[in-house]
Each structure stands twice: as C-alpha cells, then as structure tokens.
Amino acid sequence: MKNKECVAMLLAGGQGTRLKSLTKRVAKPAVYFGGKYRIIDFPLSNCTNSGIDTVGVLTQYEPLILNDYIGIGSPWDLDRKYGGVSVLPPFMQSDGGGWYTGTANAIYRNLQFLNQYEPEHVLILSGDHIYKMDYSEMLEHHKESGADCTISVIEVPWEEANRFGIMNANEQGRITEFDEKPEHPKSNLASMGVYIFRGDVLKQYLIEDAENENSSHDFGKDIIPALLRDYKKMMAYRFDGYWKDVGTVDSLWEANMDLLKKDPDLNLNDGEWRIYSKNPNQPPQYLAPTAKVKNALINEGCRIHGTVDTSIIFYGVQVSDSSVVKDSVIMPDVKIGKNVTINRAIISKGTVIEDGAVIGDPTPGSEITLVAEEGSVLASNYVNT
Amino acid sequence: MKNKECVAMLLAGGQGTRLKSLTKRVAKPAVYFGGKYRIIDFPLSNCTNSGIDTVGVLTQYEPLILNDYIGIGSPWDLDRKYGGVSVLPPFMQSDGGGWYTGTANAIYRNLQFLNQYEPEHVLILSGDHIYKMDYSEMLEHHKESGADCTISVIEVPWEEANRFGIMNANEQGRITEFDEKPEHPKSNLASMGVYIFRGDVLKQYLIEDAENENSSHDFGKDIIPALLRDYKKMMAYRFDGYWKDVGTVDSLWEANMDLLKKDPDLNLNDGEWRIYSKNPNQPPQYLAPTAKVKNALINEGCRIHGTVDTSIIFYGVQVSDSSVVKDSVIMPDVKIGKNVTINRAIISKGTVIEDGAVIGDPTPGSEITLVAEEGSVLASNYVNT
Amino acid sequence: MDRIAGIINLDHEQDLLDELTYFRCGAAVPFAGRYRMIDFAVSNMANSRIESVAVFARRKYRSLMDHLEQGKAWDLDRKRGGMFILPPDWNDPTDISKGDLQHFHNNLDFLHRAWADYILVSGSQNICNIDFQEVLKEHKEVDADVTVVYNRVDELYPEYQLAHKLEIDQNSRVTGIHNDHSSINVYMDMYLVKKDLMIELIEQCIAHGGSHFFLDGIKAKLAELHIHAYEYEGTHALVNSVESYYRNSCKLLEADQHDGLFGNEAPIFTKVKNEAPSKYLPSSEVTNTLVANGCVIEGQVEDSILFRGVKIGEGAIIKNSIIMQRCEIEPNAVLENVILDKDCKISAGRTLIGAPEKPFVVPKRKSM
C-alpha cells in the first residue's frame, strides 16, 4: 500500500488531576462535554474533517472507557481498511517495556506503528482541548514554508500569557524562542499543543532524546528546545478560532456555558464541520406540562418536569417536579428528585439526587460545585455554600 | 440492559518464549497457523459459534498486532452493540496500577469490566490452543451439575500425562484432586485451561487471592487449589475432539501438518463451525504450468512456479521456478527465489529467500528449522543440517 | 434455545397516509420524533434474539433501504444471518405465484437457509413493544401449528376497521378470523409458524392459486390447523391512516403510552444521526412536547412532537402539531393541528390551522 502523507498521534494518557473526581475512573480525554460529547471527540472529528484518516491514540491512565469508546473509530468514520484509528497502550516487549515516561517517550515507543505508514509528516495532538480546527490548512502552511516543525499558536490575553508555553516568532513567523510559562512573556502567542513535524526529523529527535538520560522525554520541555538549539526551521501557525483547555472544573464549566450564547464561538450545529460522537440510543427528550426550560442544551432520553435555566443536560437525565437546575452541567443518567435546587454545579454521570437537596452556591463568581460521589444517593442536605 | 448469562475472558498476554523468534514481535495468540489463521481465531470463533457474544481479551506482551487484529471483533461477528469483544491491556489508575502479575491477577484487575455485565458464569480461556469446541455444551453441563467451577479435560497419552495439569475425578466427574505436572500421574485427564466459574464464586476467590501476599495469582497454582481446599463443587467436563497446545516450534509444525490428512481431525471446511479470521484482500492463487503441488494447503495471493509437497502456504507467498518446498510451513508474504530447497522448516512472515538457498534437514524426525530473521534476505548457503 | 427467523411483510400494506406516503411506503414514515414506523417491528425482532430478518418490500422502498442500511442500527449486520431487504426483482420464467406469495416463493431460499426452527412474520403498522420469545413459549406450551398475536382493545378506533378480528374459544384457540367491526380482538398482523410447516403451507398455497398467504394459506385452513391466539397486553397503536397516525402520535405525550413503548429493557433502535443536543434559547417556551436532537427553539411549543433538526423562530407558536426533520418555522408563524413532512419551511408570520380531528398535512420540502 502507499505511504500516508500525514499521520496523527493523539496523546490521550493524561490523568487530568485538576478535574478531581471527574477523572477518578476515566482519562481526561474521556471527560464529558457539551451535553453529548467527550473531549476526545473534538480532535478526532477534526482529523476526519481535515482528511487525516490515520490516528494513533496513546493511552495510559484508565484506558478502559476510552478503549471501549474509541473502538475501531466508526463514530468518526475512522474505521478504515488501511489506517484508521489505533489505540496504543504501553506494552511489554521481549526486551522489557514499561509505562510511557513522557509525551515524547510515548511517541518514541510507537515508532514501529508510525513506520508502517512511512508518513511524510506527523501531526501531534493532545486530547485535552475543545476546538474545531482544519489541520489540512496547517499542513499546507507547513509544507509551503518547508518547515521542520510547525506549531499552532493562538493569541491569549497578555495577563494570562504566563500560564502558557509562549512562542516568540520573527516577522516571517519563524519561531526564535520558546518560553514555558514565562514570568515576563515577550509575546502573547501561546502554543496550542498542536505540532506538525517532518516525519524524518521527528524520528531523529525522538531517537536522540530517548538516548539522553537527562531528558524528561517531553515535547515542550525537551524536543522543541532541542530543535531550536539546532536551528531547525520552526514555524508558528496562527489559529484564531475558539480554543479552550478544559483542565479544571471551573474551565470545564465555563466551556460548557460558552455553548449557550445565541451564536456561540463553537457552533455544534455546523453541517460542514460535524463533531462526531458515539450516539447512545435514546428516545426523544420529553418536556412535561410543568417544565420550564430556558437557555439550555438538552439531549435525548431526558425527562424534564422541573425548571432548567442556563444549563447543559446530557442524555438520560431526569429533572423531577418543582426542581430547579440553574447555571449547571448535568452529566448522563443523573436522576434529580423533587424540590431539588442546583446552582453552579457539575453533577457527574449516574448520580442520584434525593428529593429536597440543595446543591451549589448561586453567588456569581463563586466556586463551581462538583458532585461526583460514585453511584451516590445524595443526602438531602448536601450544600456547598 | 439485561445481564449476560456467560462472559468469556481470554488470556492473551503470553509471550510464548518457546516459539523463539516467532514471538519476538507478537504475542503467542497472534502466531500464524493453518495457512490463514492466527491461534486466537480458534477460541474467538468458538465463542461466536457457541453463542457467547461478550469476550474480554487480556493482553500484555506486544499487544500492537493483536490489538489491531482484533479491532472491534468484526471478523468473528463480535462487533456487538452490547457486549462484543474488548481488549483489556494493563493500565494505570489514580491509586497506581501496573502490569498483570499472573492469570488470576489479570482477571482480578478487570473485575470492573466483568461487573458491568453481571454474568452468572464466567468462561476463562487461553489464547494458546488449537481446537474447535462448543462452549455452550460445557455451560449446559456446568449449569446442570450445579458446579461452582467446571474444568474441561481431555485424555492424553499416559506417558505424556506428566507434562500437564492432571485432574483426578470420582465416578460422578467431581474433581477430587489437581496435580500440576505430577511425576506419577493418577489419571490421564489433563486440564485444557478452559474453566467455567460461577460469577460470584470467581469474584470471591479472586478478591481473596489478591489479598494473599504469598500467592502467585495464577489460576492453576492458586485459584483452583483454593477452591479444592474449600470443598467447592468442581466438575470435570470431558472433551474428545482435536486439541493441541502449539507452544513449541515442533508442536506448531506438527499441528500444521495434521491439517494435510485427507480427513483431518480438525476440519477447516466445516460450514457449521467456521473458523473466522481477518481476510486480507488477495487475488486467487496462481499455479503456473511448471508448478507441481501435492498434499498442500495454499492461500490466496500465492504464485507457485516450483514444487510444493506436504506443506502449508500462507497468503502472498511466491515459490519461484525449480524450487522445492517440502514438509514446511511458509508464513505470509515470503518470497522464495529460484532453485531453493526447503525441508522441514517454518519460514516466518515476509522473509526473502535468495536463489539457490538450501534450508532445513530432510531427515524424518530431525529438528524443525525456524527461519525468522526480520526482513532478512537469506544468504544462499543458510543450511541447518 | 429455539431460533426464530423474522419476515417483515410489507406486501399487503396499503399506503394510506396521504401526503406522507406519496413518495415512501408506510413502513418508512417518520414516527415518534426520531423513528420510522418499521423500527418497531425490527427492534422487536432484534430484542427477541431474532438474528435473520427479511423485509418483503413492494414499492416506494427507496427511503426504506436508506434507512435500514444492512440492519446496522439493530446489530443485524452480521456474517451469519443478518438483514435482507428484498424488493421485487425476480426473473424465474416458471414462476406461477401471485400476490405476496411471489415474495414467499422467490425468497424460499431465505427460509431454507435461515438458521432457525420458527418463522415470525410481522407487518409494520402495529406499533408495540413485544417479546416474540414469549409468543414462542406459549406456542410450544399449547403445541399450536400457528400462533397469531392480538390485542383486546378497550376502545374501538376507526383504524381497527381495516384489521382482522379473531374469534377465540376458552383455550385461546382461534375459531374464526373476520372483519366484524364490533369485535375487540384486534389481530396485530403477526404470526409464528414452525419453519417446515411454513414452507409446506407456502407450497400448497401457490399450488392452489392463492395470492395472500395469511388469508389463503392460514385463515383458509382454520379447521385443519391448530391456530392459537397470543394476547399482547402492552402499549399498542395501529397506524394505517392520517387520523390514526396523528392520534397515536399525540398519545405518546402521555407518560404511560410513552413508557410502554420506550421505557422497558427492550429499546427501540433506529438509524443513528449526528446531531447536537437541542438548544432552547431564552425566548423559548416549551411544554408537553417530545423533542429530538439538533433542534433550535426560540418560540413557543406545546403538545407537539419535534423531529431532528427543527428550527422554531422567535415568536412562533406551535400547538398540537408534528414537525418532521429539518423543518424551519420562521418567527411569528402559527401552526395548530398540523403535520409537516420533512424539510418544510413556513415563512415568517404565516398561520396554518388544521382541524383537531383532521390535521392539515404539508408534504415534504414544501415552502409556504
């Protein structure tokens, strides 16, 4: 078979500890988002829509659900005869083996997988961000510039720039410097963690890095600086759409709320750039005569008897009579009893909320309450104010 | 969804070191057999044909090819909406995690997977044997006898009994004793490594075993003896078809040769018990005017110009003019040049044999030659006599 | 376990749903917000562990084929068994069969090859959630030749006039099959027969010039065969007219009806689409309504059913209406007692009001 022009490697092994109990049983890329999706749906759908049909997904932490979810990639049209999606967990070999010790190490350990496609370019993605992006345009840019590596960057507010990996580029867009979380940033162009490498260059640097005992085997800390040191041609590619790292409970909540705007920056109803996901089979949602629903995203299989205001409701959720859900994200199969009040909260999958419970702090700007006790029936006085 | 009556757990993590370089890059269950198959096709097809539609495949050693091969199980009709096949590699959890330390540990670490189906019975299989077996009959037997555990046994020649785990059972078939490789076997009924446990019993013993620091976490060494000690009802189920452990180069060769009999004990052309496998897309095999083929199994995509006698030829193999392949197993995509002589050998996938090479020892009973240098072009004087 | 193969026989189903069946057969009509009529028959079979299903299609089956694919949504895209959509395309010059016997005759292969001991034949118009394994159990207990499924209805709706009724003795043996409009034993167009007997009956029926297998091959043999009646007691709707379509759709807004079809362990499956969750804007007011995914609602909706991807503009008012896929209702339009087929567009400010007992039906792709 022919070689592949571009193969994507998606780093999906992160634990996402700042998401607290949401990632107790699942890796961060499997976390729910937007009433229907998991975070990983976004990079996978981006790949499909960009015409990249070969994706390796590197897993490590709690891969069971992710494995099962990805399957052979049918939801994203990535069930291809040659290529498609492959889940790549760490493994044992006759000469040993072990866990992935860093992002670069994870790719290095799967060079055998990459080699079978002889890709001219390799796209490195992470499974942590919500965005819609046409990687084929970035690839065009990368090819035209003749870069060894192209890094996608986005403008961030200057005051937040110190939280990101900041790229300093010259007028031609060539990267001259890379500062990881700089105290005094010289630019507000942050790396999105989306890289395209020339296949041969990537291979060479991964092998060199693997031999370096002092390396932490990380793309941001080791590989990118090594290329810079060697004056490799590294180009910045500017992206100016919606992009959000949903690494904390608050940012996950915010990203969900962003969808409720009348014309949200992230349009999920775009027929030209569909976000694919596995569709559970659920009957239509039912809004009872007593239901009051305003400013909400609601999925199939829900039964709403109470009030839902400015909230995201995943599939299979029940909101009983006289309950009020406001400014909240209710994940799949949550059962909410009667006379419940929920404000500024994320309720995780399958939770049962007893009648009369009061959850969350309605004060604007207050911390978001996360309810995620496994299979818990909530005591009626769980209050987080 | 409803619970599952019986879920199968297939242990596929073995390295199979006695298969030497055949398992350098793949786990033993992925080793080729019979001109078309991989060993794991047999237990997986048995599951499908027995109506068991939920199978967990536990991988550990070199799972890349196995993962890719199994996919979501379409070749075995195991791509089910609820159930189907799931690949279960070792993984990390928020409280640690690590490699599987034994067969029982592998199942124990995936109790979460089992729990979601609440199976009444669990079928434990290994991916190391070639056989066709109706597990639903064994399950019937297990249910009727009310056993806590049923172990499938097969009669082996008395002189070989000391190489197996031997079951001593009373007249009712109840197992009274289990001897792992006994010096002086009291019976010639060997365990086939096929167990059916009551779901609750299995769970209880796995949890107890996990807490036991002195355990090696192995079914044969720890779990079965523990059940016996507690006088649990353990029944032997006699199987009398073809069954072969292909753990060594010689036994793998033998099992292949067994297929060449006129009415082989293992019939691959049985429409009622198909052995499913992934089908590569290859044109019909071509036998040239110079070809001499006798007593052979040949797959699609082959081009035979020379002589093939008493041999198994996988797909995509080329045998050039004036070459002779005798008493041998030629794995996929091997290219055999002109004037080559091969006797009593296994040639592994993708090997290129140069013109004039002489391989293997034709003496009956001599050791089988294994040629498995990766991607090797063979020097013309590789002789193993 | 005894195995059943299924046949969904659409041959005799008339397309009586006016504008809704101009371009598609009744089995392909959208129903209940995200399904098609046939989804119930197929899901019932799949949930009853029927792994081979043949669909006898006669005409306007294009959208049916699109919808069913190879049975993927029902896990029926299998190597052994699976779904077979069988339009009339046969070319046997010696064939003397007529009516639906043409289908039975030309597809005998399906029966012969099916890995099954029993055959369950069903139409698509009787919406219900039934376990055919229970039918088989009773069939075997009473040692019947044929078991037919019926419902003892509480109320006599007009749609039952087109259905057969059963006369039944105290042992649930069928003693008569007729069209008496006052009978409450409504035959649900489903029967179970042993495969070998089925093949025998088909061949006899063709030899005797029959053209309707159920009438000429089974009903005509009432005296010779032991025909048992299995009573189905769950939610049931017979849809064979616009009126029955409308009334039975609206009934799904009642919790017990809805739960009877969708609330148990045997889910109704349908072809999966990728739609975002439905979006309710601040100006929306929605009560007592079923809503599928992908809708964007800015107006007011009550006592209605919205299919996938419907857009309701600000100030629009929808009452007692069924709005199918991708319809767009512009601001301030008013709809009451209306059925909009797929892809319709209602301009801003328009008003369409049908009668409660006779809804106004707008055909596919119409802009008004």
Next chain:
Amino acid sequence: MDRIAGIINLDHEQDLLDELTYFRCGAAVPFAGRYRMIDFAVSNMANSRIESVAVFARRKYRSLMDHLEQGKAWDLDRKRGGMFILPPDWNDPTDISKGDLQHFHNNLDFLHRAWADYILVSGSQNICNIDFQEVLKEHKEVDADVTVVYNRVDELYPEYQLAHKLEIDQNSRVTGIHNDHSSINVYMDMYLVKKDLMIELIEQCIAHGGSHFFLDGIKAKLAELHIHAYEYEGTHALVNSVESYYRNSCKLLEADQHDGLFGNEAPIFTKVKNEAPSKYLPSSEVTNTLVANGCVIEGQVEDSILFRGVKIGEGAIIKNSIIMQRCEIEPNAVLENVILDKDCKISAGRTLIGAPEKPFVVPKRKSM
C-alpha cells in the same frame, strides 16, 4: 484536492451473457476466480479516492445488492458519502424523463449533495485498473468540458463491435464518436465532467426528450463541448458476451494480463468470504490455473479458473474451463471448454466438452 463522485451506470448494459445473466445483471457475473464484474469499476473508484458512489441499477439487481452491501469491502460504508445502490423506484408524477435519464433525473439529489466538484461515470463491462485522478489531471490540463476514456487496441476483437469508437485529432480532442468496426480507438464507457456542467447537460437533455445521456447529452454536443480523449494504456478487457467473457478469463492465466489487473498498488477489492485455504490432495495435479480459497482438489486441472469452494474429485479432469463457486465435480468426470455457473454438480464419470471458440455454459444449480 479536487473531489470526484462516481456513478456506475448499468442502465444501458444489456445482459448478453446467456445462462450467466438469466438471473443476474452482467455487473454481478462472477469473474476472475473471486470477483464480480462490477468490482473493477468500484475498486477503481475507491482507489482513486472517490468517496461517494451511486450505482444505477435497472433489473436483476438482487445479487448485485447482496454483493455490494453498503460498499463495506471498498471502505465505502461511510458517514459522509459512501455507496448508494439505486434501483428504479421513483414516484414523481411530473417526471417526463426517459431511458437512463430517468436515473439521472430521479437521482439529481445524489449529484447535488455529493461533496465533489467532478463526476466520473463508468459502466461495468470494461475491466481495467485505472486511476481516475490521472484522468482528472489531464482533464484540467487541457481545460476540457468532458473527458472520455479510451484504449488504442492492438487487435480487433468481436466484442468491440458493440462499443463506441472515437475519432481524435492531434490534440486528443474528440472529433467523432461512431461505431466503425475498423477503428482501434475503443471507448471504455467512462467519462468525467464537472458537476455543474453535468447537471446542466442532464436538464437540457431531458427537456429535449433524450433517452440516453451519453448519446443525447454528450455525443450530440460534440461541436459545442470540448471533449477530450484520455488514453488508458493498461490491461483492458471488454466483456459483453459469453465469448469475450471466456477469452478474457483465460487470458488472466498470462502473467502480464494478471499483473496488469492485480499486480499494482491499487488492489481490486471484493466482498470477503470466510473460506479455508485451498487443499491439494496427494492425487491432485494442477497447472496453469487460478484457484480461489476453499477448494478441495483431488483430480487434474489445467488452464482453468476455479472459484471459491469448488470440489474436484479424484480422477476428474478439468481443462480450459471456468468453474464457479461451490461446484462439485465428482470423480472421473471430464470437463473441457466448459463454464459452470455456481452450485453445479457434475456426476461421477460424466464428460462435457464444449468448443474452444464457443464454451459450453451450464446454468446455476444444475446437476448433470
């Protein structure tokens, strides 16, 4: 990248393969040991990165549907695009189209919706291995309206009499399309058009009462349109009669013919079956033969093609014959110059000998 959508138009293909096309259309005839005729057209499209393929079927399409499924074997069972099998089932009362224009008219939706800039139309009778991206490249280089594919043949075979021939100027522009039997420029029934132009031409053609899109919509406009000829230089076989089927099958035993079709990086795909490798018993003698999987051979076979699952008994002799799926040849039977359709059985000791120029054809499922 410019995107192409494909149409496989079987509307005008006549079923001239005698017994082989009694019950199936020509496109569904088994060919080359494990394929069907249509596999070449579909594989060429799939290998040319065509992701939407419509098949215009007219009659005897049942086995075609079985074979193509949803395009799974070609990776065409996709969410976006994919394969659409379109039998004649349309119900538009205002439709005035005729001939294959009925298909084009009633499936305009396919064209409109296809995510493509160009349309490639192909039949199923021209067996070849062609990269349509190369056709597109040339099409754009010369800025043609329509590009047609042809082969400059070395020898004039009788089957070319049914094909159109091209008159071409020095710039490869088509100046005439005719049936002159002495011309070596054989049109391969494949053309590429920009999607928008295609739709325009279809509408014009219907308005003018045309009934054959290629003749009435393209050939008739030779003067107005820039029609470019793309020369295909690879292995090519036109199969439109039993004789051409037989001769071209036998030619596959020549290495260059075989490699021309199967030897390059663009494989020919077909529906996958689960068959064991073929088994050659000690008594077998097989030379110069193509053998598919699942065969069990005890007899003697030369210069022949064996499809899947064929059994050849001890002492049987097969020469210059084509034996299709699951035929069983009992011991000591003798076949020469014979084509056996699927599932035939030849009793022990029987002899069947056809003429080398006119093989003996045995229809499906015959026992002799």
